[in-house]
Amino acid sequence: MRDSAPLLRLTGISKSFPGVRALDGVDLTVGKGEVVALIGENGAGKSTLMKILNGIYQPDAGEIALNGAPVAFPDPHAALAHGVSMVHQEPKLCLALNVTENVLIGHLPRGRFGAIDWKRAHERTRTLLRRVGLAMEPTTPAERLSIAERQLLQIAKALASESALIVLDEPTASLTPVEVDLLFGIVRDLQAAGVSFIYISHHLEEILRIAQRVSVLKDGRKVADRLVSETSKDEMLSLMVGRSLGDRFPGKDRRAGAVALEVRGLSGRGFTDISFRVHRGEVVGVAGLVGAGRTELARAIFGADPLKGGSILVNGQPARIRNPADAIALGIAYIAEDRRDGLFMPLPVKENITCVTPEAVASAGVIRESSQRRIALDYIKRLNIRTPSPDQQIRFLSGGNQQKCILARWIIKGVQTIIFDEPTRGIDVGAKTEIYRLIDQLAREGKSVILISSELPEILGMSDRVLVMERGRLSGEVDGRDATEESLLALALPANPSSHELQP
Missing domain, CATH: 3.40.50.300 (P-loop containing nucleotide triphosphate hydrolases)
Incomplete structure (x- = not known):
């Protein structure tokens, strides 16, 4: 059930970074008590749009309206004060603190003389934990919680701020199917109580289970809105990639040596x-x-x-x-599950690609800028790494393109x-197909x-x-x-x- 005005309306949102137009006039609406899925390939603009909604970035153009009234979020605190919160793919909790301190951080209840009223704090936390299906003591250290429990604790934290809209960014990436079912049950209960969700996931079968509508981004533009009841996984794939993927996996006619x-x-x-x-x-x-x-x-x-x-x-x-x-x-090379373990986020693409082969880009201990740039450009082309230039900071690349940069590093090194x-993990279906092709190519080359x-x-x-x-x-x-x-x-x-x- 929705009122005449949607809970959230984003209109004409645009955002550019040096050499990249990340968003180009994107519209998005979310009704009260509605789950709207947001899908698209890595680099389509999903993260940028959500960072604007949460006050991390400021839009170059466009308007945000809540309950029909224009709002501006100069920072995440402002978004949270207006009832908008985000549950990130990697739980952002302070593991040194306990459950209550994480859930109520920033607004712990205080007594007459300013001291924290821990009894009230723990009672409030217990109530919130029950709402998200967690059975634990509020004094439990956060470091003892499983990944699934940490995800649910983030939702409890959002509810503590009386959030009316919660963004779930790849919430099931580290969950088992049983835990996914638990999460979906909690989302449905909260939805029935009037809480709205924006649900971001590369698992399209989840979209069909949990969302009522789906909005599709491609290359910074919204290309489609669909009722989930009137679409299919195949149509969503087609809208996301804008092309036929053909066979997802290459043929396995390789010869072992x-x-x-x-x-x-x-x-x-x-x-x-x-x-x-x-x-x-x-x-x-x-x-x-x-x-x-x-x-x-x-x-x-x-x-x-x-x-x-x-x-x-x-x-x-x-x-x-x-x-x-x-x-x-x-x-021997190892590409870790968490890409961040192998990347130097503040550094540009060219340095991330060449960092393990100083012998190829330096002489007498001095880096030759021309050699570094030439090698980086060669592998950007060979692996189809989508970046405006080798000078772009790697943190601005999508997950799939970051993965390709790590792979380029080891190919240059000549590992076997x-x-x-x-x-x-966490990359879209189109980028997955490219990664599969590259893995197959490595094997065919004898690695x-x-x-x-x-x-x-x-x-x-x-x-x-x-x-x-x-x-x-x-x-x-x-x-x-x-x-x-x-x-x-x-x-x-x-x-x-x-x-x-x-x-x-």
Whole structure:
């Protein structure tokens, strides 16, 4: 049910950065008690639009109206004061504080003499926790909470500010299907109580479940509004990318060569007695539930975490890997699940691309600007990295393009084995297809690829062989031609599973 005036109306919002027109006359409306999905490829303008709505950026043109009245948000505090809050993909909490302090930060109740009234604060927090389905003590340290609990705590924090509109930015990126169901139940309950949501997600099947309307951005412009009941996943994909994607995954007619990497009886934090081989020219997928030890295994092979036992062979020779520098010297690269772990955000694209190959861009300890720029431009073109120039700060690039910059870095370095940990997490379907193409190209050029992913279609579509981990051990290996979702889940699930963390 909506009043005559929508809760939110954005009209003609435009925003430019040096060399980039991020938004061009975008309109968006959200009714009271409505869930409106906002979708588009990385770089389409979603984040910029939401940062304007939350007072982080100021628009170059356009108007924001709440309940029919124009408003201006010079900063996030002003947006919050008007009942607009944002739950970020990565929970933004102070882990050193407890639950109450995080939920009520900035407006903790005080007594007669200015001292914090902790009894009232904890009672208020308990009420808010019940609204979002959390059963915990308000004095619980935030650092003890799971990722799912931290996401829900952010929603409780928004409700503490009496937010009428909550932006959910990729809220399910780190949640299991069971936790997603819980989140959706809470969103529906709050919606029934009159709270509105803008829901940003690359998982289009979620849009069909939770939203009433969907708005599509492409290249900074709104290209469509649809009632969810009158659209489909295929139509949304077509509107987002503006082209036919064809087959999402390249053909798996690759030929494996000699063994590039072998691990024997490897044990470390989170995994025990792991043995496998990776050949040149093949993609080996690693599947398993969240917490199965996949990332821990990858970090140990790369030397980021210590080993407790076992051995690693590179090109048939025993290798001593004590740190990442040793791994890189042996031709092994690791691209972490969180891209930010491998990026220097304040630096430009050209420096992020060339940072591990000083020998290619410097002489006598002095960087040759012309060489650095030439190499960066070459890989920007080769990998189709969308940036106005190599001088653009990498923090302004979309997630998919940041991922390509990290990949360019390792190609230049000439590594032979690349470990990808959740390479398409948080990037759109069009960028995913490009990443898949690049991974396939690397394998066809003779490199060996280890692909860790929680998305079963990704594992099935890309892998020549699939290793499945279960509670820190290797539970099986399946030929990529024979693998199915059912066969992988059967190997990944413990005897008495409480939830299925693999994403079918």
